[in-house]
Amino acid sequence: MKKIFCALLLSLAAAPALHAQTKPATQVAGPVETSPTDRFMLQNGEVVLVKGKRPTPLTKNVLLSNGTKINYKSGIVELPGGKITTLKEGDYVRPNGDIVFGSPASAAQARGDNSVPATAEFNTYVDPRPAPGNAAAMETRLNEMNDKIGLMAQKIGLLNQKISLLSTGGKSADTSTLDSQIQAIDGKLK
Numbered sequence: 001m002k003k004i005f006c007a008l009l010l011s012l013a014a015a016p017a018l019h020a021q022t023k024p025a026t027q028v029a030g031p032v033e034t035s036p037t038d039r040f041m042l043q044n045g046e047v048v049l050v051k052g053k054r055p056t057p058l059t060k061n062v063l064l065s066n067g068t069k070i071n072y073k074s075g076i077v078e079l080p081g082g083k084i085t086t087l088k089e090g091d092y093v094r095p096n097g098d099i100v101f102g103s104p105a106s107a108a109q110a111r112g113d114n115s116v117p118a119t120a121e122f123n124t125y126v127d128p129r130p131a132p133g134n135a136a137a138m139e140t141r142l143n144e145m146n147d148k149i150g151l152m153a154q155k156i157g158l159l160n161q162k163i164s165l166l167s168t169g170g171k172s173a174d175t176s177t178l179d180s181q182i183q184a185i186d187g188k189l190k
């Protein structure tokens with residue numbers, strides 16, 4: 001009964017037009033079997049499960065093992081702490097409940113910031129240095145890049161912790177420790 005009620009709430013929040021309709025609630029599936037590389041992505045206005053490169057249409061709302069709920073029709077995601085966000089084209093949810101935003105505008109909108117233009121794009125990293133001249137220089141460059149990738153992965157982990165903390169604790173949550181760790185990593189990335 002609780003799952004059906006949650007599904008009804010998700011479907012009612014999907015769009016104002018749904019409020020006027022009297023449709024039965026969409027069933028919420030139990031935890032979905034996924035691998036860590038799978039993702040629930042908004043594609044052509046509906047959420048699909050992407051395994052590898054193959055999208056599979058969903059027929060039911062999804063309940064992830066961490067309690068995150070995904071409405072397959074509208075892209076509304078309810079996090080375990082109760083925060084609700086709506087996926088935009090290109091955004092996706094990992095099986096562990098982390099949300100990855102496809103554009104700066106969708107990331108900003110999810111946090112309530114409407115000042116970012118819808119046309120904003122993430123910057124592409126280009127290494128301005130000349131190509132390595134020999135195998136040893138190539139090895140050094142690859143090690144540097146791997147170190148940066150490791151730092152970026154740590155930063156993503158800290159940012160996800162901050163998002164989780166802000167989702168459950170609201171704006172009054174103390175993120176100063178995470179902020180200082182993120183700044184330290186930013187210093188190493190420069």
